[in-house]
Amino acid sequence: MINFKNNNLLINEDVNENLESILKRKLFSNGYIFYGPEGTGKKQTAIKFIEEIFNQFSSNSNIEDKITDNNHPDFLLIEPTHLLKGNFINRSESETSKNKKETIRIEQIRNIKNFLAKKSIESEKKIVLIVDADLLNEAASNCLLKTLEEPTNGIFIFLTSRLNALLETIISRCQLIRFKSFSYKQLEFFIENNADVSITNIDKELNLENLIYSANGSPGKMINNIKIWNKCSDEIKDNLDFPLSDNLEIIKISKIISEELEIYEQIFLINFIQKQWWVKTKNEKVIKKLEDLKIHLKNFIQPRLAWEVILLKIAIEDI
Numbered sequence: 001m002i003n004f005k006n007n008n009l010l011i012n013e014d015v016n017e018n019l020e021s022i023l024k025r026k027l028f029s030n031g032y033i034f035y036g037p038e039g040t041g042k043k044q045t046a047i048k049f050i051e052e053i054f055n056q057f058s059s060n061s062n063i064e065d066k067i068t069d070n071n072h073p074d075f076l077l078i079e080p081t082h083l084l085k086g087n088f089i090n091r092s093e094s095e096t097s098k099n100k101k102e103t104i105r106i107e108q109i110r111n112i113k114n115f116l117a118k119k120s121i122e123s124e125k126k127i128v129l130i131v132d133a134d135l136l137n138e139a140a141s142n143c144l145l146k147t148l149e150e151p152t153n154g155i156f157i158f159l160t161s162r163l164n165a166l167l168e169t170i171i172s173r174c175q176l177i178r179f180k181s182f183s184y185k186q187l188e189f190f191i192e193n194n195a196d197v198s199i200t201n202i203d204k205e206l207n208l209e210n211l212i213y214s215a216n217g218s219p220g221k222m223i224n225n226i227k228i229w230n231k232c233s234d235e236i237k238d239n240l241d242f243p244l245s246d247n248l249e250i251i252k253i254s255k256i257i258s259e260e261l262e263i264y265e266q267i268f269l270i271n272f273i274q275k276q277w278w279v280k281t282k283n284e285k286v287i288k289k290l291e292d293l294k295i296h297l298k299n300f301i302q303p304r305l306a307w308e309v310i311l312l313k314i315a316i317e318d319i
Contacts, residue, residue, distance in 0.1 A: 012036075012179050015045060019177070023052050028125065029175040031148055031156035033133070035163040036179025039220025042159045043131065045179075050075065050127050050157070057123040073121040078108050079131040104130070106139040113147055116154045126154045133158035134165035141167050148173050181217025188212060190219055191226070214271040228265045229272070236260065236269075242277040242286075245315050254307035263297050266307075270294050289314050 015034075022028065034042040047067055054063050054074070066072035079090050080102035112128055120126050130136075136144065148156060148170065158174065160166060182190075191208065211229060215222035239253045257266060274290050277283075289310050296306040 012041060012045070015177055015179055019045070019049050019052075023049075023056070026056065028053070028155055030154070031158065031170075031174035032177055033158045033160065033163065033166070033171065033174045034177045034179060035158075035160050037181050037216060037218050037221075038161045039215070039218030039222070039224070040179040040181065041220070042161075042179050046129055046157050046159060050129065053125060053127065053155070054123050057125065060122065074123045074126045076112060076115045076126070076128045077131070078104060078112065078128060080104055080135045081108070102132075102135055104133070104136045104140050106137070106143050109136075109140045109143045109147065112144070116147070120153055124153070128154060128156050130156065130158045132160060133170075134160045134162040136166075141170065145169055145173075182219060183217070184212055187215060187217070187219060187222055191222065210272055210275050213275045214268065225268055225272070228261070228268045231261075231265070232269070233260060240269075240273050240276065242273075242280050243315065244311055247312065247315070250311045250315060251308055254304050254311060257307055258304035263300075263303065266297055266303060267294050270297075283317065285317055286314055289317075 034046055036042060047064075050067055051064050054067075054072070060066075063072065067075055070077045081090055081104070082102045083089075115128070116126055145167070156174070158166070158170075163171070163176075188208070191212070207229065211225050212222065215225055233256070235256055236253070239249065244250050244253070257269065261269065270290050270293055274287055277290070278287055293306055293310040296310070297303060
């Protein structure tokens with residue numbers, strides 16, 4: 001039984017029922033792909049699923065801790081890495097990974113082969129969890145195919161928010177588990193009844209609405225968005241109203257945003273003001289320019305310059 005009652009999460013009930021049926025029948029596929037929007041509980045659900053599989057073969061009481069700490073002898077976590085000073089750094093080992101270009105490399109997939117070649121210690125099954133599997137590079141994907149075809153004692157679980165970025169040959173060898181977005185009402189209920197999150201702003205009703213819309217149905221993204229919103233200085237919050245028409249003010253706010261917020265936090269801010277500005281203007285050109293700003297930031301163009309250029313272009317837009 002997969003139990004999330006103490007995890008303070010919104011649950012995809014269809015996913016839960018499907019996984020419980022798999023556990024009950026004990027007929028495991030070689031591979032599973034958990035796919036759906038970011039922040040919908042894919043990794044948390046995968047960890048619980050893995051824990052329950054191990055529970056069927058072991059009486060140890062600290063299985064969950066071992067998995068969470070990546071310290072279980074029959075569990076292997078593969079996550080994207082980025083290059084730092086000539087070394088590849090795992091995402092979980094770096095506080096700045098959200099601003100780095102990440103990939104899953106062929107060396108990591110070869111490590112899977114070595115892992116599966118060894119006899120299981122505490123379970124009949126060895127389990128490999130691959131986070132953001134859409135970041136597998138071409139060489140890694142092709143190498144993985146050979147391992148995935150006949151894992152004699154292994155189960156693969158892939159997590160992705162971009163199913164179409166995976167090779168069709170990988171998808172065809174796995175059972176698909178879809179995670180759906182949550183509704184506005186579900187997210188609203190989640191926030192209002194969750195003691196761990198709060199919004200620090202006097203205009204709570206309006207900001208809550210914009211924060212929910214910018215989350216795109218994702219509870220995880222909703223929580224992250226609130227954390228970023230609470231981090232934003234009053235100087236940023238007080239200068240988000242449309243239109244921004246004073247050139248000097250635009251240059252000033254661009255400087256503050258680029259200096260105070262990380263790239264992923266700036267992208268959240270764009271998503272937030274897109275909803276706000278669309279309601280005020282109904283101008284598709286304005287929204288398109290904000291989309292261009294997100295692309296510039298994701299392509300690592302100098303943030304301050306990107307903000308200045310786009311906001312100045314919007315300022316001269318004929319509303």
